[in-house]
Amino acid sequence: MRVVHETESESRVLASEAEIAKGFVQTSKGLMFRSSIPEEYALVFEFEPSALARRLPVGGDDAVKWRFIHMLFVRMSLDVLWLQGETVVKTATLRPWVGMGGAKADRIVELPAGAADGVETGDTVRLEE
Structure with a gap:
C-alpha cells in the first residue's frame, strides 16, 4: 500500500510502504x-x-473525534498528517520525545520528517493498493 498526495496540479507518492x-x-x-x-x-x-457520529449527518460537528499523537519514546522526528476522509485537516513535524499534536480526524499518517514537505491543509492524501 502507498500514500499519495494530490493537489490540483500534481500527484506524488509520500510513502511506497x-x-x-x-x-x-x-x-x-x-x-x-x-x-x-x-x-x-x-x-x-x-x-x-x-x-453518536454514525447517527449524525455527514459533516456534523461531533462526527469526527479529536485524535492526539505524542512523541514520548519516539526517537526520530516525524511528519504527521491528520485527515478527515482524504482531506488534510492539519500537518505538523513533531520532535522526538517532546512533540505532541492533535486535530479532529478519522485517519492519521506518520511519516519520516521531511516526507510531507509541501502538504497543506485542504490537500488530498489517499491510500492506494
Missing part, C-alpha cells in the same frame, strides 16, 4: 522504541466513528 496499524498493541505502540524507519515508510491509524 504504508502499513495500517491494527490491534490494540500496534495502535498503542505506534513508532515508539524504533531507532529509525525507512524513507518510504508510513504508519497509518484509522479510527471508526463513534456510535
Whole structure:
C-alpha cells in the first residue's frame, strides 16, 4: 500500500510502504522504541466513528473525534498528517520525545520528517493498493 498526495496540479507518492496499524498493541505502540524507519515508510491509524457520529449527518460537528499523537519514546522526528476522509485537516513535524499534536480526524499518517514537505491543509492524501 502507498500514500499519495494530490493537489490540483500534481500527484506524488509520500510513502511506497504504508502499513495500517491494527490491534490494540500496534495502535498503542505506534513508532515508539524504533531507532529509525525507512524513507518510504508510513504508519497509518484509522479510527471508526463513534456510535453518536454514525447517527449524525455527514459533516456534523461531533462526527469526527479529536485524535492526539505524542512523541514520548519516539526517537526520530516525524511528519504527521491528520485527515478527515482524504482531506488534510492539519500537518505538523513533531520532535522526538517532546512533540505532541492533535486535530479532529478519522485517519492519521506518520511519516519520516521531511516526507510531507509541501502538504497543506485542504490537500488530498489517499491510500492506494
